[in-house]
Amino acid sequence: MEKIGMRICIAGAGAIGCTLAARLAASGQSVSVLARGETLNSLQRDGVCLIDLEGEHRASVNASDSAEALGPQDLIFVCTKVPALTSILQQIQPMLHEETVVIPVVNGVPWWYFQGAEGRFADTRVKAVDPDGELSRLIPAQHLIGAVVFITAVRKAPGVVESTNPHLIILGEINNQLTERLEQIRGLIESSGIEARASDYIRDQIWTKITANLTSNPLSVVTEATLEQIYSDARLSPLVRQIFDEVIQVAAAHGARIRFDPQTFMELGAGMGAVKTSMLQDHEQGSPLELAAIGHAVLELAALVGLNMPTTRHVLALTDFLASKRRSAQAA
Structure with missing residues (x-):
């Protein structure tokens, strides 16, 4: 080539x-x-x-x-x-x-x-x-x-x-x-x-991006928060940290390495500024959300190795509910 x-x-x-x-x-x-x-x-x-x-x-x-x-x-x-x-x-x-x-x-x-x-x-x-x-x-x-x-x-x-x-x-x-x-x-x-x-080993990088997406995208739909708010607001950051911990356990179980420590990861996320996630933009426009690949697929990979992701699962359920509610309103 x-x-x-x-x-x-x-x-x-x-x-x-x-x-x-x-x-x-x-x-x-x-x-x-x-x-x-x-x-x-x-x-x-x-x-x-x-x-x-x-x-x-x-x-x-x-x-x-x-x-x-x-x-x-x-x-x-x-x-x-x-x-x-x-x-x-x-x-x-x-x-x-x-x-x-x-x-x-x-x-x-x-x-x-x-x-x-x-x-x-x-x-x-x-x-x-x-x-x-x-x-x-x-x-x-x-x-x-x-x-x-x-x-x-x-x-x-x-x-x-x-x-x-x-x-x-x-x-x-x-x-x-x-x-x-x-x-x-x-x-x-x-x-x-x-x-x-x-x-x-591209899968290391995939998990790094999944961690960024899964700690921010669904939660942004639930809260309407920007990246800066998600990763720095004291009311949200403990929830973000719980999702982070769950994701990196699944990544490690599948042999991937995420090279950011939690604090650096949070600081980098906050440093993205007052930016809306792509999922929040899709939600506001009434477009389908990428929950299958960003969220449900991760739960599937977690199940393969016998891990549970309770916090992630709950946030995804809330996001699913809000997306379904918006779809119903548009169809009415």
């Missing part, structure tokens, strides 16, 4: 997708975007725009709502919320060729978590995320590279995104190998101005 001339597609033009599209296209890469509706019209007319810590980045992209029209791609970033994964993986099928690399940029426990892994849970299906195995059938394991994205971005308008924090992506082969294609893609992303690292 050659770095120069690589055919790159961003499937999903939300905040993270547009951030990647803007940075990659502005660095001179030829970027296609699979989008629809108002966002598609905006991308075709005005291109993509990102405002971040380094200024404003505008670039033209080849936007379409047809995977067939975009044609075969060498690298596809799947940037969508978990509830839409099956649909978008079905859509990208015409873009796949034998050596296409697919990088799912999603939150929570990935459907492929036990693929390429060793031990007694090897090839176990994560039922909360992939109940019938459809995701695994759509994207065979050899196409996959795992990713953990630490990008905080907000969609200001169709095709226009703002980010006030540094960008970081950590990549890893799902079989823990440091391969040539992994390094090529890491370098490609790095050259666009996004910090990119290659990991020989």
